[in-house]
Amino acid sequence: MALRVAIVGAGGAVGSTLLMHMLKSSVLNPGDEIILLGRGTPESNGRLYATRMDLLDAFDEAAVRLTICASIEHLCTDIVVIAAGQTISKNRRTRRDLAHANLPLFERLAERFRKSAGCPLFLVVSNPVELAVAIFAAHLGPEKVIGIGAQQDSLRFARAIASQLGVHRSLVRASVLGEHGEAMVPMWSSVHLTVDDPESTSRLDALKARYERTNIKEEAAMTRKRLEELISTHQLAEAYELMEEIAPSTRIMVEPFITQSQIHSTPNATANATLEILSAAVVADGRRVHGQVQLSGQFHDIHGVCGIPLEVRLNGWLVSSQSQPTSAEIAELRASAGAIDAATKEWQR
Ligand SMILES: NC(=O)c1ccc[n+]([C@@H]2O[C@H](COP(=O)([O-])OP(=O)(O)OC[C@H]3O[C@@H](n4cnc5c(N)ncnc54)[C@H](O)[C@@H]3O)[C@@H](O)[C@H]2O)c1
Numbered sequence: 001m002a003l004r005v006a007i008v009g010a011g012g013a014v015g016s017t018l019l020m021h022m023l024k025s026s027v028l029n030p031g032d033e034i035i036l037l038g039r040g041t042p043e044s045n046g047r048l049y050a051t052r053m054d055l056l057d058a059f060d061e062a063a064v065r066l067t068i069c070a071s072i073e074h075l076c077t078d079i080v081v082i083a084a085g086q087t088i089s090k091n092r093r094t095r096r097d098l099a100h101a102n103l104p105l106f107e108r109l110a111e112r113f114r115k116s117a118g119c120p121l122f123l124v125v126s127n128p129v130e131l132a133v134a135i136f137a138a139h140l141g142p143e144k145v146i147g148i149g150a151q152q153d154s155l156r157f158a159r160a161i162a163s164q165l166g167v168h169r170s171l172v173r174a175s176v177l178g179e180h181g182e183a184m185v186p187m188w189s190s191v192h193l194t195v196d197d198p199e200s201t202s203r204l205d206a207l208k209a210r211y212e213r214t215n216i217k218e219e220a221a222m223t224r225k226r227l228e229e230l231i232s233t234h235q236l237a238e239a240y241e242l243m244e245e246i247a248p249s250t251r252i253m254v255e256p257f258i259t260q261s262q263i264h265s266t267p268n269a270t271a272n273a274t275l276e277i278l279s280a281a282v283v284a285d286g287r288r289v290h291g292q293v294q295l296s297g298q299f300h301d302i303h304g305v306c307g308i309p310l311e312v313r314l315n316g317w318l319v320s321s322q323s324q325p326t327s328a329e330i331a332e333l334r335a336s337a338g339a340i341d342a343a344t345k346e347w348q349r
Helices: 013-024 042-062 095-114 129-140 149-165 198-211 216-232 236-245 248-262 267-283 327-348
Strands: 004-008 033-037 065-068 079-082 121-124 145-147 172-178 184-193 289-296 303-313 316-319
Touching: 004 013, 013 033, 013 042, 013 267, 033 042, 042 065, 079 267, 095 129, 095 327, 121 129, 121 267, 129 145, 129 289, 129 303, 129 327, 145 303, 149 172, 149 184, 149 198, 149 236, 149 248, 149 267, 149 289, 149 303, 172 289, 172 327, 184 198, 184 248, 184 303, 184 327, 198 248, 216 236, 216 248, 236 248, 267 289, 267 303, 303 327
Parallel strands: 004 033, 004 079, 033 065, 079 121, 121 145
Antiparallel strands: 145 289, 172 184, 172 303, 289 303, 303 316
């Protein structure tokens, strides 16, 4: 049967980049369909029609149907990607600012999807991702809702480690769980190589020994001060070079700060992380991905929204069995889930 994927916010930076990544990937087959949704205004629809034509000109050989849908209520689809909403900007600097801007949109979308046909899998890009997951899970069922932040952070962590080892990311697996924010938990216990190469393995062991016990918050605070100076004097190359001198676990917290100072989004990295989860759901081969989900005790007795390792299918997520966190990491994850719970409750008051 043909696969149907809807993208809400298809005209935005992440939504439109995801369209391109999907059409260039092998995850969709001829006859599959991508449905573009925007705000429903004439301006937004105009942008979607133009985006569609540009994509058809580029990727018509993929033979994937591109359609535009004005009404969520009539949508019948296997996967919905939520990439609509405000993003971090000069006027919205914190996750709290973003929460206040996007809460009404999340509630409206969740309510409208609840009334729509079918029971798709929801992949949530919009931030704060934990707030969106809490709202969507309450309306649409916890097993059907996955936030993509943890996958993006895990890919960043793997790349930061790969960069220090002098190898490509394809050789490194790593998980970042908990919050897609300050309370993220980089899981050193999860870091391993996909090749049996004694030299790289001994370099990874040395890296772990050097950085495993780094106080990320302290190092991040010190690095941010230095970055502010470098960014304010337009020394961007030096700012990115500084990333090689700090722990990979700190790097993933501070590097986005440099990127966001120059471009308003991270469309390619985010589209790639989303596509990885989407592909895992379609292929359904038990591969490990990561996502923020609403838990009721399935992972180390954590309750509430938290980033965890997942196996994903079109009919929902399961906890991945490919993860053995240490007791210290489990304690950190519980603290992260507590911080997420406190923040999401406060934002909804
Ligand atoms: N997980 C991540 O790492 C990550 C990375 C980048 C962006 N994001 C989040 O994804 C979302 C989109 O980011 P972007 O960079 O594509 O932003 P963008 O500003 O380029 O696009 C936002 C899209 O949302 C639509 N939109 C905004 N308000 C809307 C509303 N009230 N109703 C319907 N549609 C609305 C806009 O029309 C636009 O198409 C943001 O919430 C952002 O914070 C997450």
